[in-house]
Amino acid sequence: MxxxxxxxxxxxxxxxxxxxxxxxxxxxxxNMTNYAPPVAGENNGVYHLTLVITTNNYYNSIDGYQPAYYVLNNGTLQSSGNIVLPSNSLIEVTIINYDNGTANVSQQYATVTGTVNNQVTIINNTLVNSTYKNNGIAISGAWTTSSVNPADVAHTFTVNGLGLNVPVVPSSVEEFSFHTGGENTYTWQCEAPCGAGPTGWAGAMATVGWMTGTITVQ
Ligand SMILES: [Cu+2]
The missing domain is CATH 1.20.5 (Single alpha-helices involved in coiled-coils or other helix-helix interfaces)
Structure with missing residues (x-):
């Protein structure tokens, strides 16, 4: 027993x-499911998307390193080649930009369109004011705006099919929201010539998963 x-x-x-x-x-x-497809109506119809821009991405032996957008998902950087979003939802976007360079754009792409209130909130704690010296360091707080100086743009997140344009300033964190409509497929593109070649429109600017890609609203 x-x-x-x-x-x-x-x-x-x-x-x-x-x-x-x-x-x-x-x-x-x-990576069992490489990219968890969001469900429409999840979280009361609100979905959070975090995009990360880095510069230390090896492109090829001619152009060297190029900037790229990534999707931050489950703590890892994943390809921005096809960004999947839920339909009929409010998308809360955070862009974390590690690029401190600029690439001039026209006023059109320095202007915020297609977001809630046509505004973006820019959080940039790297803008410290050294003139304070012994009096401490001045940290600039959040700045909500509808446009930035065209000379201060590093990249844009632009989806022409949604009328969406958000200028991204150097070394910044930016937050904005926009609504997806019904199921559709769009192209997203950075409109700041940050890539390779004489015009800056080659390399990353012309390569899916770097400075352009698809948005699938499902
Ligand atoms: Cu760019």
């Missing part, structure tokens, strides 16, 4: 361990 209980306990222990390992493998398997 005692032995039988022990045997049963051993068998159950093995079953639990095997099942646990199995579940663990499933749960921890990386």
């Amino acid at each position: 005692e032995m039988s209980d022990k045997t049963l306990f051993s068998v159950l222990t093995v079953v639990v361990i095997v099942a646990g390992v199995g579940i663990g493998l499933v749960v921890s398997h990386p």
Whole structure:
């Protein structure tokens, strides 16, 4: 009887361990769903999208390093080649821009359009005022605006099909919201010539997943 209980306990222990390992493998398997498709109406119709712009991306031996947009998802940077968004939702976007350079744009692309209130909130705590010296460091707070100086634009996040244009200033964090309509497919493009070649429109600017791509509203 005692032995039988022990045997049963051993068998159950093995079953639990095997099942646990199995579940663990499933749960921890990386990139099982590479990009979790958001569900329309999730979170009361609000969906958060975080985009990250970095510059240290090797492009090729001729153009060297090029800037690129990424989607920050589950703590990892993923391709911006196809950004999947829920339909009929409010999309709250955060852009984290690590690029401190500029690429001149026309006034059109320095103007915010297509966002809620046609505004963007720019949070840029790297703009410290050194003139304060011994009196401390002045941190500039959030700045909500409908346009920026065209000479101060590093990149834009532009979706012509949605009338959306947001200028992104150097070394900044920006926040804005916009509404997706029904199911559709759009092209997003940076309109600041930040790429390669004489005009800056080659390299990253002409490559999906770098400074252009698709937005799938589903
Ligand atoms: Cu760009």
